[in-house]
Amino acid sequence: IAGITQAPTSQILAAGRRMTLRCTQDMRHNAMYWYRQDLGLGLRLIHYSNTAGTTGKGEVPDGYSVSRANTDDFPLTLASAVPSQTSVYFCASSVSEGSDIQYFGAGTRLSVL
Amino acid sequence: GQNIDQPTEMTATEGAIVQINCTYQTSGFNGLFWYQQHAGEAPTFLSYNVLDGLEEKGRFSSFLSRSKGYSYLLLKELQMKDSASYLCAVRDSNYQLIWGAGTKLIIKP
Numbered sequence: 001i002a003g004i005t006q007a008p009t010s011q012i013l014a015a016g017r018r019m020t021l022r023c024t025q026d027m028r029h030n031a032m033y034w035y036r037q038d039l040g041l042g043l044r045l046i047h048y049s050n051t052a053g054t055t056g057k058g059e060v061p062d063g064y065s066v067s068r069a070n071t072d073d074f075p076l077t078l079a080s081a082v083p084s085q086t087s088v089y090f091c092a093s094s095v096s097e098g099s100d101i102q103y104f105g106a107g108t109r110l111s112v113l
Numbered sequence: 114g115q116n117i118d119q120p121t122e123m124t125a126t127e128g129a130i131v132q133i134n135c136t137y138q139t140s141g142f143n144g145l146f147w148y149q150q151h152a153g154e155a156p157t158f159l160s161y162n163v164l165d166g167l168e169e170k171g172r173f174s175s176f177l178s179r180s181k182g183y184s185y186l187l188l189k190e191l192q193m194k195d196s197a198s199y200l201c202a203v204r205d206s207n208y209q210l211i212w213g214a215g216t217k218l219i220i221k222p
Contacts, residue, residue, distance in 0.1 A: 035212075040214055041214055042117060042200070042202075042211070042212030042213050042214045042215065043156070043200070043202075043210075043212040044212070045209060045210070048209075058209070090155060090156070097208050098143075098208050100144070100146075100158075100161050101158045101161070102158070102210065103158075104155035104156050104157070105155060106154065106155050107154075107155055
């Protein structure tokens with residue numbers, strides 16, 4: 001089934017460790033996004049990419065980095081994890097940055113201890 | 114600042130009608146979206162409004178008033194499977210989505 005795949009599904013991480021969350025889509029969408037979702041808050045955009053080779057900062061980019069080497073993959077890296085990065089992370093994609101619909105992966109539940 | 118407001122939680126009865134409101138203040142407006150999110154799952158697209166008025170799609174309808182910064186999602190003939198969170202999001206002048214915290218809808222038999 002076409003869509004977005006995120007890995008891992010969940011992870012417990014020691015503070016200070018490096019972690020990469022993986023995201024792959026097979027819909028040939030140009031735009032991809034990383035959000036975090038915390039209880040009582042709306043989804044907050046971390047980073048985005050409008051097309052392969054370009055990335056941009058969202059609302060809460062500090063402590064996170066991304067790369068977009070090709071159309072399909074958009075990994076999110078936490079260089080040195082901190083407890084405040086405990087959250088559910090969603091990757092999403094859309095045909096283009098101005099498209100109506102964003103399609104979401106199943107999410108990665110990350111706990112930083 | 115940018116702000117999306119929607120009720121935290123609502124309760125309704127199976128078979129009834131419920132209206133979930135959303136008010137917004139954003140830097141620019143390029144459309145309003147409603148997404149459904151079941152517990153532990155990904156958000157999925159429900160509806161999109163860019164012009165004033167009502168958009169109907171089966172049991173779900175969404176209304177927009179740009180002058181009032183207001184939208185609602187209307188769910189008819191409620192089913193138990195409609196128990197979920199409903200997320201309101203506005204696309205701003207930079208074409209980024211600004212999300213509300215979501216409304217948790219509880220359906221009782």
